[in-house]
Amino acid sequence: MFNSPVLDVCIGLILVYLLYSLLVTIVGEIICNWIGLRARILRVSIEKMLNDGYYANLKPKQYRGFWYRVQRYFLKEFPDFKHSFAGKFYHYPAIKYLSMRAGEQTTVVTQTKPSYLSAEVFADSLIQLLKDKGAGETDMDKVHFSLNFNTYHIQPDTLRNLRNMAEVAGPDINVFKEKLKIWFNETQDRTTGWYKSKLQLILFALGIIIAIIFNVDSIKIARILSKDKDARNQLVSMGIALAKDSARYGKFTGSPGDTGYAQNILDSGYAHVSKDLHDANLVLGLGWNLDTLLQAHQVELSSEDKAFALVAKDAARLNELQQKFHTKQTDLVNDLENIDNTRESLKDLKVKLLTVPLTDTTTVQKEIDAAQKQLQIGLESKSRDSLSLQVTGKRIRDIQRSINAATGNEFTIIKSVTREEREKKSFYVVSGSCKYSFWGRVGHFFATVFWYGLPGFVITALMLSLGAPFWFDLLKKLVSVRGDGVKPEEKPVKKKETEQPAVTAGNKPQEQPANVEPVGDVIDEALKLYEKVIKSIPGVKTVFKVVDRKTKQKQLQINVDTAGTAQEVGKKFPTLSVGSIQLQPLIVVSGTPQTHQGNVGTIANKSGRNGFGSLGCILRRTDTNSLHMLSCWHVLKGDTLYDTSDNLDIIIDNEEEDCAQRWAGGIKAQFDYGLARITTEGNTFNTTLKQKLKLNGPIKFRELTTANIEDQIEVQYYDSLNQTVRTGFIFANARETNVNYLDKTRVINDLLLLTNDDERTISNPGNSGSIVFDKKNGAAIAMIISGDLKYTYAVKLSHIFDIHTEMIIA
Numbered sequence: 001m002f003n004s005p006v007l008d009v010c011i012g013l014i015l016v017y018l019l020y021s022l023l024v025t026i027v028g029e030i031i032c033n034w035i036g037l038r039a040r041i042l043r044v045s046i047e048k049m050l051n052d053g054y055y056a057n058l059k060p061k062q063y064r065g066f067w068y069r070v071q072r073y074f075l076k077e078f079p080d081f082k083h084s085f086a087g088k089f090y091h092y093p094a095i096k097y098l099s100m101r102a103g104e105q106t107t108v109v110t111q112t113k114p115s116y117l118s119a120e121v122f123a124d125s126l127i128q129l130l131k132d133k134g135a136g137e138t139d140m141d142k143v144h145f146s147l148n149f150n151t152y153h154i155q156p157d158t159l160r161n162l163r164n165m166a167e168v169a170g171p172d173i174n175v176f177k178e179k180l181k182i183w184f185n186e187t188q189d190r191t192t193g194w195y196k197s198k199l200q201l202i203l204f205a206l207g208i209i210i211a212i213i214f215n216v217d218s219i220k221i222a223r224i225l226s227k228d229k230d231a232r233n234q235l236v237s238m239g240i241a242l243a244k245d246s247a248r249y250g251k252f253t254g255s256p257g258d259t260g261y262a263q264n265i266l267d268s269g270y271a272h273v274s275k276d277l278h279d280a281n282l283v284l285g286l287g288w289n290l291d292t293l294l295q296a297h298q299v300e301l302s303s304e305d306k307a308f309a310l311v312a313k314d315a316a317r318l319n320e321l322q323q324k325f326h327t328k329q330t331d332l333v334n335d336l337e338n339i340d341n342t343r344e345s346l347k348d349l350k351v352k353l354l355t356v357p358l359t360d361t362t363t364v365q366k367e368i369d370a371a372q373k374q375l376q377i378g379l380e381s382k383s384r385d386s387l388s389l390q391v392t393g394k395r396i397r398d399i400q401r402s403i404n405a406a407t408g409n410e411f412t413i414i415k416s417v418t419r420e421e422r423e424k425k426s427f428y429v430v431s432g433s434c435k436y437s438f439w440g441r442v443g444h445f446f447a448t449v450f451w452y453g454l455p456g457f458v459i460t461a462l463m464l465s466l467g468a469p470f471w472f473d474l475l476k477k478l479v480s481v482r483g484d485g486v487k488p489e490e491k492p493v494k495k496k497e498t499e500q501p502a503v504t505a506g507n508k509p510q511e512q513p514a515n516v517e518p519v520g521d522v523i524d525e526a527l528k529l530y531e532k533v534i535k536s537i538p539g540v541k542t543v544f545k546v547v548d549r550k551t552k553q554k555q556l557q558i559n560v561d562t563a564g565t566a567q568e569v570g571k572k573f574p575t576l577s578v579g580s581i582q583l584q585p586l587i588v589v590s591g592t593p594q595t596h597q598g599n600v601g602t603i604a605n606k607s608g609r610n611g612f613g614s615l616g617c618i619l620r621r622t623d624t625n626s627l628h629m630l631s632c633w634h635v636l637k638g639d640t641l642y643d644t645s646d647n648l649d650i651i652i653d654n655e656e657e658d659c660a661q662r663w664a665g666g667i668k669a670q671f672d673y674g675l676a677r678i679t680t681e682g683n684t685f686n687t688t689l690k691q692k693l694k695l696n697g698p699i700k701f702r703e704l705t706t707a708n709i710e711d712q713i714e715v716q717y718y719d720s721l722n723q724t725v726r727t728g729f730i731f732a733n734a735r736e737t738n739v740n741y742l743d744k745t746r747v748i749n750d751l752l753l754l755t756n757d758d759e760r761t762i763s764n765p766g767n768s769g770s771i772v773f774d775k776k777n778g779a780a781i782a783m784i785i786s787g788d789l790k791y792t793y794a795v796k797l798s799h800i801f802d803i804h805t806e807m808i809i810a
Contacts, residue, residue, distance in 0.1 A: 005226070005229075005232065007478065007481070008225070008232045008233070008235075008236045009222060009225045009226055009232060010478060011235070011236050011239045011475065011478050011479065012221075012225045012231075012232055012235035012236060012239065013218070013221060013222060013225065014239065014471055014474055014475045014478065015235050015238055015239040015242065015475065016216065016221060016235075017460075017463045017464060017466075017471045018242070018468060018471035018472055018475055020207075020210060020211075020214070020216055020460070020464055021207075021463070021464045021466065021467055021468045021470075021471055022468045023210060024203055024206045024207055024210055024464045024465075025203070025467065025468050027206055027210070028199065028202055028203050028206050031202065031206075032199070032202070036113070036115065037075075037195070037198065037199070037202075038115035038116070038195065039099070039113045039114060039115045040075035040077075041075065041191060041194055041195045041198065042113070042114070042115060042116070042117065042191065043075070043077065043086075043090070043113055044075055044194070045187055045188065045190075045191040045194070046086050046089065046090070046117075047081070047084075047086045048187070049086070049158070049183070049184075049187055050084075050085045050086040050089055050154070050158055051081075051084045051085060051086045051155060051158065052154070052155030052156060052157045052158040052159075080624070082623070083623040083624045085152045085153065085154045085155070085158070088129065088152060089125065089126065089129060090113055092125050092128070092129050094121065094124070094125045094128070095114065095117070095121070095125050098114035098116075098117070098121075099113050099114045099115075117184075119180075119181035119182075119184045119185050119188075120181065122180065122181070122184045123177045123178075123180035123181045123184065124177070126180055127139070127143060127173065127176070127177060127180070129152075130142065130143045130146040130147065130152075131143060131146070133146050133151035133152060133803045133804075134146035134151070134803075135668070135669050135670065135671065135799075135803070136669065138171065138173070139173045140166075140169065140170075140171050140172065140173045140176065141171075143166055143173070143176065144166055145666075145668055145669070145671075147159065147162050147163050147166055148163070148643075148645075148666045148668065149664060149665055149666035149668070149671065149803070150645075150663060150664040150665070150666075151664060151803045151804065153663050153664055156647075159645075160645075161183075163645075165179040165180065165183070200465055203464065203465045203467070204461050204462070204464075204465040205461075206464075207460060207461030207462070207463075207464035207465050208457060208458070208461040210464070211456075211457040211460040211461055211464070212449055212457055215448075215453075216457070216460045217453045217456030217457060217460065218456045218457075218459040218460045218463065219453075219455060219456040219459070220453070220456055221456075239475055239479060240479050242475070243472075243475050243476045243479040244479075294412055294413070294433040294434065294435060294436075295433065295434065295435075295436055295440070296431075296432075296433060297409070297411065297431075297432060297433060297434040298429060298430065298431045298432075299407050299409055299429070299430045300427050300428070300429050300430075301407065301427065301428045301429075301430070302425055302426070302427055303425055303426040303427070304425075307406040307407050307408075308426075308428060310402070310403075310406040311403055311406055311407065311417065311428045311430065312419075312428065314399045314402055314403055314406075314417070315417040315418075315419065315428060317399060318396065318399045318400075318403070318414065318417055319416070319417065321392055321395050321396050321399065322396060322416075324392050325389065325392045325393060325396060328385050328388050328389045328392060329389060331381075331385045332382065332385040332386060332389060335378055335381050335382040335385055336382065338378045339375065339378045339379065339382060342371055342374050342375045342378055343375065345371050346368065346371045346372065346375060349364060349367050349368045349371060350368065352364055353365065353368065399414075400413075400414045403417070403430060407430060409430075409434065410434055410435070411430070411432040411433070411434050412432070412433055412434050412435055413432045413433045414430060414431070414432040415431050415432045415433070416429075416430075416431050416432075417429070417430050417431075418431075521554070522554075522578050522581055522583065523545045523554045523555065523556050523583070524545065525578050525579075526556050526576050526578050526583055527543065527544075527545060527556065527735070529576070529578065530543070530556075530573065530576050531543045531735070531736075534558060534569065534573060535736065535738075537565070537568060537569055537572070538565070539560050539561045539562060539564070539565030539568075540558060540559070540560050540565065540569060540738075541559045541560060541561060541590065541592065541593055541737060541738045541788070542558075542559045542593075542734040542736065542737040542738065542751075542753075543556065543557070543558050543559075543734070543736075544556075544557055544559075544732050544733065544734040544735065544753070545557075545732065546586075546731065546732040547710050547712065547732075549712055549729075555583075555585070555586050556576065556583060556585045556586065557585065557586045557587075557588060557732070558585050558586070558587045558588070559588050559590040559788075559790075559791070560587060560588070560589055560590070561589070561590075561591055561592045562589060563589055565589075566587045566588075566589050569585075569587055570587055573585060588790065589789075590788045590789050590790040590791055591788035591789035591790070592740050592788055593737060593738065593739045593740060593786045593787065593788045593791075593793055594739075594740050594765075594786055594787065594788065595632070595634050595739065595740070595741050595742070595768055595785060595786045596613070596763055596764065596765050596766065596767045596768035596784060596785065596786055596787055597610055597611035597612060597613045597632075597634060597635055597765065597766065597768050598611055598612055598613075598721075598764070598765030598766030598767075599611060599612065599765070599766070600612055600654070600721055600766050601613045601614055601635075601654065601720075601721060601766040601767075601768075602614050602615045602653065602654050602720045602721070603615045603629070603631060603635065603636075603651055603652065603653055603654070603659070603660075603769070604635065604651070604652055605635070605636055605637060605638045605648060605650070605651060605652075605662075606638075606648065606650040606651065606652045606658065607638040607639065607648045609638065609639050609640060610634060610635060610637055610638075610639075610640065610742070611635075611765075611766075612635070612654070612766055613631055613632055613634075613635030613636075613766065613767075613768040613769040614631065614635075614720055614721070614766065614767055614768060614769040614770040614784075615629050615630075615631055615685055615720070615769060616629070616630040616631050616769045616770060616771040616783050617629075617630055617685065617686055617689060617699065617771045617780065617809055617810075618630075618678070618683055618685055618686045618809070618810045619675070619804075619807045619808065619809055619810060620807070620808055620809070620810040621806050621807055622806050622807070622808060623806050626677055626678075627677070627678040627683065627810060628660075628675050628676060628677050628678060628807070629651070629659075629660050629675070629676050629678055629683075629685075630673065630674075630675060630769070630771075630783070630800070631673070631674055631676075631768070631769030631783075632672050632673060632674060632768045632769045632783070632785050633665040633666050633667050633671075633672050633673055633674040634667065634672065634741060634742070634768065634785075635674065635768050635769050636651060636662045636665060636674035636676055637662075637674070638662075640741075640742040640743045641743060642666075642667050642741060642742075642743055643667070643743075649661050649662040649663070649676075650662075651676045657680075658679065658680075659678065659679065659680050659683075660676035660677060660678045660679055660680075661676055661677050661679055662674055662675070662676040663675060663676065663677055664804075667741070667746060667748075669748075669749050670748065670749040670750040670751075670795060670796070670799050671795065671799060671800070671803075672748060672785045672795055673783065673795065673800050675804070675807075686699055686809070686810055688718075689718055689771070692718045692723075692725055693716060693717075693718055693725060693773060693778065695773070695778040696778065698809070699778075699780055699809045700778075700779050700780065700809065701779060701780045701781075701797055701798075701801060701808075701809055702774060702777070702779030702780070702781055703781075703796075703797075703798040704730075704752075704781050704782075704796060704798065708730070708774075709730055709732070709733045709752070712729045712730050712731065713729065713730055713774060713775070713776065714727065714728070714729045714774075714775040714776065715727070715728055715729060715730060715754060715772050715773060715774060715775055715781070715782075716728075716772070716773055716775045717762075717763075717767075717770045717771060717772045717773060717784065718770065718771075719763075719764075719767060719770065720770070721764070721766045721767065726762045726763070727756065727762070727775060728754045728755055728756040728762040728792070729754070729755070729756070730752055730753070730754060731753040731754060731755045731791060732752075732753045733750065733751070733752055733753070734750075734751050734753060735749060735750065736748070736749055737749075737751045737793060739751075739785070739786050739793065740786075748785070748793070748795070750795075750796060750799070751785075751793045751794065751795060752772075752782050752793070752794045752795075752796065753791040753792070753793060754772065754782075754784075754791060754792040754793075754794060755790055755791050755792070759790050760789070760790060761787040761788060761789060761790060761791055761792045762787075762792045763784050763787045763792040764787070767784050767787075767792075768784060768785055768786070769783060769784065769785075770783065770784045771783055771784075771797075772784060772794050780797055780809060781796070781797060782794035782795060782796050782797055783795050783797060783800075
């Protein structure tokens with residue numbers, strides 16, 4: 001099969017596919033860079049990881065139907081993406097500024113997101129993002145808090161996955177980071193497959209377009225190569241040269257990968273491909289050549305036409321000249337053939353002269369002289385016939401112009417002018433070829449594309465979509481089979497990867513000894529020394545500093561549940577020694593702080609397992625403009641397992657109608673809060689608050705200062721159960737308080753203690769979730785969570801708004 005026509009046809013076809021697939025690869029890469037395909041694919045993969053089918057879950061009207069599916073197919077970034085968890089991840093500075101166009105406005109085609117992320121950057125950025133809305137002493141505490149409270153409104157499946165990884169990691173942030181990196185790498189392995197699939201479709205579409213533009217019909221090319229030996233040989237020579245020159249397209253014929261090409265490589269590759277394609281197209285005659293395309297044309301002139309006499313005058317002369325032209329053309333071909341034969345004979349005679357015996361040289365020399373004389377005669381005959389052919393051709397063209405002018409046509413070639421007699425009339429029939437009209441060229445183009453050439457174009461597109469590396473490897477193998485010897489390349493030796501030390505969990509850093517603070521406020525020093533040991537006594541609920549409302553003297557107060565506990569504490573700590581100073585603590589029997597859900601209220605979880613509480617206020621999410629209700633977690637939770645998540649997230653009002661869907665919150669450290677997205681229209685609760693509390697203007701939040709607490713400012717809240725306004729003042733701020741919940745007793749940090757002049761609690765069961773306002777300036781400052789006999793306990797709103805910076809009071 002060596003040097004067989006079949007093999008040469010295959011090599012010619014493969015060369016064409018290789019060159020055009022290189023062009024498709026380069027154009028495809030330029031388009032992918034322009035539209036940011038890698039950035040789009042990466043964004044979709046991050047969306048799949050962090051958004052849990054975000055748009056599918058929302059299902060607003062604009063995200064339904066055929067047009068939505070088309071936009072999703074082309075990886076459009078929808079406006080709501082920036083409000084999702086993945087959108088916030090991309091907005092994080094460590095990710096945002098990895099893009100060349102970071103901070104610019106996204107257009108239809110441009111992307112402002114990075115095309116590549118490392119697992120290290122992904123894990124570090126995600127951990128930092130979670131920490132920013134977390135609370136706790138260690139980094140992992142903050143991560144656990146953010147996930148348990150769902151401070152980013154993460155979708156359920158993603159949230160469950162992140163919580164599982166955090167639970168396995170325990171207190172070790174490094175283990176959590178490694179799990180995030182593994183998750184990212186596994187997803188990106190699949191993302192590479194998504195990218196290649198999308199790129200394959202783009203290359204096929206480009207293959208169709210390029211095949212049509214350049215008229216690269218595989219069936220037509222195969223026919224040309226099978227019939228035209230010269231074209232076949234020229235393409236085989238080009239293929240052999242290209243197979244041996246691996247460096248020419250080495251950047252494009254190696255492993256394609258997904259890292260893209262530099263602009264200078266694309267420019268250089270395009271220049272080489274353009275030249276090679278031009279050479280191949282000249283050999284095969286590819287292209288449309290619509291300007292030179294001719295069609296048969298015929299005109300009849302009767303004796304009644306004015307042009308009849310003019311054509312009659314030129315007809316006989318034209319036919320005579322055309323016959324003469326064909327005769328001279330034949331003579332010229334014979335002259336050229338005779339000249340070639342004579343030159344071959346002369347060459348043989350000169351060789352013979354060198355080899356014959358000396359006695360025969362005279363005879364051979366005479367033959368050489370005769371051949372040279374015959375060659376001279378042939379050259380002179382060729383010159384005469386060429387000149388005659390040129391003169392005759394010019395005369396024919398002059399007559400054709402005359403006939404075109406007479407008939408009003410534009411014949412490019414007139415083949416014949418014949419006279420016919422029909423129905424007692426004389427006719428001249430002018431036959432020839434002329435160029436297509438504009439619409440004729442358009443019709444020819446579409447007829448070829450969608451009828452005659454469609455199978456060939458589709459075959460070409462399919463072949464081009466296989467990629468340049470495939471065709472280059474196949475070309476080298478066939479050239480080697482043909483016997484033109486392409487040197488096999490050595491297999492690259494893989495470098496051994498440097499072994500990375502195994503990541504181990506645990507190994508907490510050694511704690512540094514606490515610095516001894518200089519003695520300052522005596523009560524503060526007493527709290528540092530005695531708070532923990534006093535709170536270890538069963539029945540002690542909280543220990544805090546308080547300012548006497550009348551004398552303005554500071555003292556240390558211990559709240560206990562019963563008189564028995566008070567006696568025990570008094571026996572153990574009759575006085576507290578701080579250096580040389582002796583303090584007598586104030587022991588108050590205030591009862592046990594209990595959460596304030598009740599049998600009646602304004603809102604509850606639909607499950608009914610936690611009783612009712614109060615709707616605190618309506619918040620507006622600034623990024624989505626959606627409305628949300630704020631209340632306590634123990635009110636909005638679907639069961640009494642407050643440390644775990646559940647799917648019981650529907651909130652009902654006091655008429656047991658669905659009104660909201662819970663999505664964030666929890667109980668830990670200084671937090672007991674929940675957020676639920678309002679699902680009904682026309683909620684006017686904030687308006688009611690303003691009317692009942694006589695607030696002017698919109699409701700605003702204010703952060704409490706230490707001075708506000710020590711000044712024991714007056715407060716008020718609206719008791720929606722009894723439809724009355726209750727007042728009191730801030731009694732103190734406790735660092736830790738033991739609060740009884742339905743499942744267990746929890747330590748809640750940084751609680752405000754509220755009371756009135758009668759030293760009685762100002763709240764009742766069912767008031768959990770009510771918002772407390774500064775009576776003087778009307779600002780919202782805290783939210784009630786529990787109470788005992790003497791005090792109401794409230795969490796500071798500043799902690800909630802520090803976590804949920806996207807929320808404002810509506």
